[in-house]
Amino acid sequence: MSDDHDWPIIESKTEYETGWYDGGYDLVEQPDGTEKKYYWAALPPAVVIVARTDEELIMVEQYRPAIREQHLELPAGIVEDGESFTEAGARELREETGFDPAGVSLLEEFWVSTGVLRHRRGIVFAEGLEPVAVDRDSNEFLTVETVPIEDALDVARRQPTNDATIEGVLLAQVEGLL
Secondary structure, X not given: OOOOOOOOEEEEEEEEEOOOOEEEEEEEEOOOOOEEEEEEEEOOOEEEEEEEOOOEEXXXXXXXXXXXXXXXXXXXXXXXXXXXXXHHHHHHHXXXXXXXXXXXXXXXXXXXXXXXXXXXXXXXXXXXXXEOOOOOOOOOOEEEEEEEHHHHHHHHHOOOOOHHHHHHHHHHHHOOOO
16 A cells, blocks of 8 residues: 655644543645645553453453443553553553453553544553552452463453453453463
């Protein structure tokens, strides 16, 4: 695939900042010479954790206000400044679930919803879990659940579901980790 047009940015404007994400647009010159505003939301990088015990996958059940649904999903969280995806994954797993992993490895890093988001996601695999105290943020109201490994994909696909949970389980299965 070849594209000789470099999509010049005529104007880039942040229209709002929420503390959670920024939103705005880029006015660009398209290949036919016309101009168009492409709207975006910029979010910090996030990590999704596929954490397993010998026979079970660790999941969390929580209400997602943005879509008004309760979800059983993989643990996840924001990557803080200076953290790698694996460091953030280990920290989030400890904080949310009370499990400290002996090992964490990056399965994949990628852009999410590229038509509207400026957002990177990393999916990590955590193993060698040891129980520790939870240290949840003030807005984290969740319950830790375990799912038998052989049921992980069926549970991940059960409605309501989300992209991060399905992606994480599928990637771990493809890598032979589940």
